[in-house]
Amino acid sequence: MKNIKIAILGLGTVGGGTYQILKENRELIAARCGCTFEVAKVLERDHARLEALGLDPAIAVTDPQLIFDDPEIRIVVEALGGIDFPAGLMLAAMRAGKSVVTPNKAAVAANFDRLRACAAENGVQFRFEASVGGGIPALTAIQEALSANAFTEVMGIVNGTTNYILTKMADEGLAYEEVLKDAQAKGFAEADPTADVEGIDVANKLSILMALCFGTYVPPTEIPREGITKVTMADLEAAKEQGCRIKLIASAKKDTDGSLTYSVKPQLIPASHPLAGVNNEFNAIYVTGNAVGELMFYGKGAGALPTGSAVCGDIIAIAKTL
Amino acid sequence: MKNIKIAILGLGTVGGGTYQILKENRELIAARCGCTFEVAKVLERDHARLEALGLDPAIAVTDPQLIFDDPEIRIVVEALGGIDFPAGLMLAAMRAGKSVVTPNKAAVAANFDRLRACAAENGVQFRFEASVGGGIPALTAIQEALSANAFTEVMGIVNGTTNYILTKMADEGLAYEEVLKDAQAKGFAEADPTADVEGIDVANKLSILMALCFGTYVPPTEIPREGITKVTMADLEAAKEQGCRIKLIASAKKDTDGSLTYSVKPQLIPASHPLAGVNNEFNAIYVTGNAVGELMFYGKGAGALPTGSAVCGDIIAIAKTL
Numbered sequence: 001m002k003n004i005k006i007a008i009l010g011l012g013t014v015g016g017g018t019y020q021i022l023k024e025n026r027e028l029i030a031a032r033c034g035c036t037f038e039v040a041k042v043l044e045r046d047h048a049r050l051e052a053l054g055l056d057p058a059i060a061v062t063d064p065q066l067i068f069d070d071p072e073i074r075i076v077v078e079a080l081g082g083i084d085f086p087a088g089l090m091l092a093a094m095r096a097g098k099s100v101v102t103p104n105k106a107a108v109a110a111n112f113d114r115l116r117a118c119a120a121e122n123g124v125q126f127r128f129e130a131s132v133g134g135g136i137p138a139l140t141a142i143q144e145a146l147s148a149n150a151f152t153e154v155m156g157i158v159n160g161t162t163n164y165i166l167t168k169m170a171d172e173g174l175a176y177e178e179v180l181k182d183a184q185a186k187g188f189a190e191a192d193p194t195a196d197v198e199g200i201d202v203a204n205k206l207s208i209l210m211a212l213c214f215g216t217y218v219p220p221t222e223i224p225r226e227g228i229t230k231v232t233m234a235d236l237e238a239a240k241e242q243g244c245r246i247k248l249i250a251s252a253k254k255d256t257d258g259s260l261t262y263s264v265k266p267q268l269i270p271a272s273h274p275l276a277g278v279n280n281e282f283n284a285i286y287v288t289g290n291a292v293g294e295l296m297f298y299g300k301g302a303g304a305l306p307t308g309s310a311v312c313g314d315i316i317a318i319a320k321t322l
Numbered sequence: 323m324k325n326i327k328i329a330i331l332g333l334g335t336v337g338g339g340t341y342q343i344l345k346e347n348r349e350l351i352a353a354r355c356g357c358t359f360e361v362a363k364v365l366e367r368d369h370a371r372l373e374a375l376g377l378d379p380a381i382a383v384t385d386p387q388l389i390f391d392d393p394e395i396r397i398v399v400e401a402l403g404g405i406d407f408p409a410g411l412m413l414a415a416m417r418a419g420k421s422v423v424t425p426n427k428a429a430v431a432a433n434f435d436r437l438r439a440c441a442a443e444n445g446v447q448f449r450f451e452a453s454v455g456g457g458i459p460a461l462t463a464i465q466e467a468l469s470a471n472a473f474t475e476v477m478g479i480v481n482g483t484t485n486y487i488l489t490k491m492a493d494e495g496l497a498y499e500e501v502l503k504d505a506q507a508k509g510f511a512e513a514d515p516t517a518d519v520e521g522i523d524v525a526n527k528l529s530i531l532m533a534l535c536f537g538t539y540v541p542p543t544e545i546p547r548e549g550i551t552k553v554t555m556a557d558l559e560a561a562k563e564q565g566c567r568i569k570l571i572a573s574a575k576k577d578t579d580g581s582l583t584y585s586v587k588p589q590l591i592p593a594s595h596p597l598a599g600v601n602n603e604f605n606a607i608y609v610t611g612n613a614v615g616e617l618m619f620y621g622k623g624a625g626a627l628p629t630g631s632a633v634c635g636d637i638i639a640i641a642k643t644l
Contacts, residue, residue, distance in 0.1 A: 017613075021470050021471075021613045022470070024612075025470055025471065025472055025612070025613065028472050029469070029470055031537075032469050033469065129467060135613070135614035135615065135617065136617060137463045137466075137467030137468060137617075140463070140466065140467045141459045141462070141463060141467075144459075144462065144466075144635065144638075144639060145451060145459030145462045145463075145632065145635040145636075145639070146459060146631065146635060147351070147354050147355065147634075147635060147638050148343050148344070148347055148350075148351055148630075148631055148634030148635055148637075148638060149343075149347065149631055150347055150350050215353075274599060274620055276599075277596060277598075277599045278596075289631060290346075290347070290627075291339075291343045291347065291457070291627045291628065291630060291631035291634070292457035292621060292622065292627070292628050292631035292632075293457065293621065293622045293625075293627070293628050294621060294622070295457065295458060295459075295619075295620065295621035295622075296618075296619075296620040296621065297617075297618075297619055297620075298596055298617065298618040298619075298620065299614060299615065299616060299617035299618065300614065300615045300616070300617075303615075305612075305613045305614070305615070306613065306614050306615050308470075308613060309468065309470055309471055309611065309613035309614035310467065310614075312469075312470030312613070313466065313467040313468060313469060313470055314467075315470075316466075316469050316470060317466060317467070
């Protein structure tokens with residue numbers, strides 16, 4: 001059975017989750033794919049992270065060039081976070097002939113065309129299913145199973161932190177600050193929640209969704225954006241009285257003249273709409289295609305194993321072509 | 323640009339929808355896939371069906387052997403319906419070196435292992451995304467993007483007719499017979515609704531879902547099955563009082579000892595469960611994987627264009643490997 005060597009850049013939440021899945025579901029994956037995967041090198045300073053996962057600290061490197069120069073490594077998983085630094089590493093990996101998988105929405109959204117072009121130029125694959133909606137396999141579906149559709153609209157609840165906050169405010173009548181503290185305690189929100197609550201993370205994801213659905217890349221910084229910090233209890237009450245929920249929605253619509261209208265902002269969603277039932281930390285991506293009509297993908301948008309599931313799906317898809 | 327010749331067996335709802343999508347979205351598909359598709363032959367007696375779609379009646383044949391013997395045809399779409407006859411045609415097409423795509427759940431469920439084995443033996447592809455959930459790309463996701471997961475449970479609302487009937491009964495207080503007549507008038511139900519209302523169609527789909535999620539093929543005839551004909555208004559009222567909806571649910575669960583529990587029957591679904599919000603003719607497939615957690619795929623489970631979207635997705639996936 002073919003053994004495919006991969007490298008993981010960063011053994012944080014997603015990098016660690018990816019390794020855990022490859023290890024725990026090893027036999028199942030081998031039976032389904034006809035190959036095994038070996039994490040041959042890891043870019044990671046913190047040896048305790050390797051030990052906690054049962055990985056030999058000897059495979060840790062601090063110089064990424066050692067990974068790019070290793071001809072046996074075919075797939076590089078970038079799970080460091082950040083924008084410019086990881087983007088540079090992904091480009092270098094692809095130039096070295098390695099296919100790249102990443103969950104890093106900020107780096108993908110900021111460098112979408114450059115990363116895709118680099119993959120094409122170097123005859124490697126670049127996959128980023130985990131970058132939008134965590135474990136939800138929407139990006140692959142949009143690009144593959146749904147590729148006979150002209151998409152007319154895409155909407156998403158693609159940030160678990162803000163969806164958790166809005167759900168708790170609406171359903172339990174708790175104040176924004178109170179829920180934010182609770183979310184931080186539970187690990188659903190960062191110590192500095194700006195990227196989540198101001199919609200920056202959602203704009204990154206919308207940029208990626210638009211590029212895939214409409215073939216038009218709009219940098220996330222050019223997407224009109226409003227977060228959830230101005231949503232009041234009075235707004236949520238008024239929404240409820242109208243039979244609606246307030247959700248932080250990423251949306252993009254293709255108008256009849258071909259132009260795109262897009263935004264990230266809190267929107268009133270009627271209770272009868274499938275997105276209205278997407279609560280707490282769950283995510284959903286709702287697309288409309290000219291053949292398939294309305295579709296919704298629902299699941300966990302974050303976390304080590306859900307996000308790792310998507311990264312592993314990309315790794316397996318690449319392995320099938322090697 | 324490569325031109326791939328396909329044949330369609332049967333130009334009914336799905337066969338016609340498939341052709342319509344290939345024609346209307348031709349440029350888009352060519353840009354995305356780098357190839358064009360030509361319907362070179364059609365197995366169809368009714369020339370009016372070809373004319374209605376703008377197809378030259380000269381490509382119609384009544385002898386399927388003319389399709390199997392045509393070396394230029396690479397992909398055969400079986401859209402005839404039935405069980406044994408279309409299964410025989412699919413096997414013959416694969417033995418003739420053609421990849422096969424079908425939306426035919428009854429034929430796939432009754433012949434699952436035989437059809438898959440035949441594809442493997444002949445080095446061709448056999449794809450059937452449209453056989454469960456119409457346009458919803460759940461089967462491809464289960465087999466590809468989610469393939470790093472051990473699945474523990476799969477549930478589905480996979481019959482639009484019965485879901486429409488139960489929704490109208492629950493929400494509008496209409497009697498079963500009345501809603502059935504309405505559904506028949508709207509084309510959501512067959513003149514003989516037995517396969518739908520007795521859960522036969524759902525059992526076919528559950529057989530396919532179980533085979534893909536758990537690697538275990540259970541013939542649909544061996545799945546315990548109860549339809550919706552015994553669901554009364556009193557049942558629906560009692561469910562509502564408990565904060566639940568009654569849905570016709572296909573479900574299969576892997577127990578800790580590895581054994582499977584499965585059934586097709588009306589079940590009480592709590593209003594907070596994502597499946598509770600799947601109403602009218604919509605379908606949904608809800609899976610739980612050991613990495614990804616809970617996921618739901620929601621969309622249109624029937625109709626010429628939604629089902630054709632899934633067939634076209636399969637055609638494009640095959641084309642990428644030719």
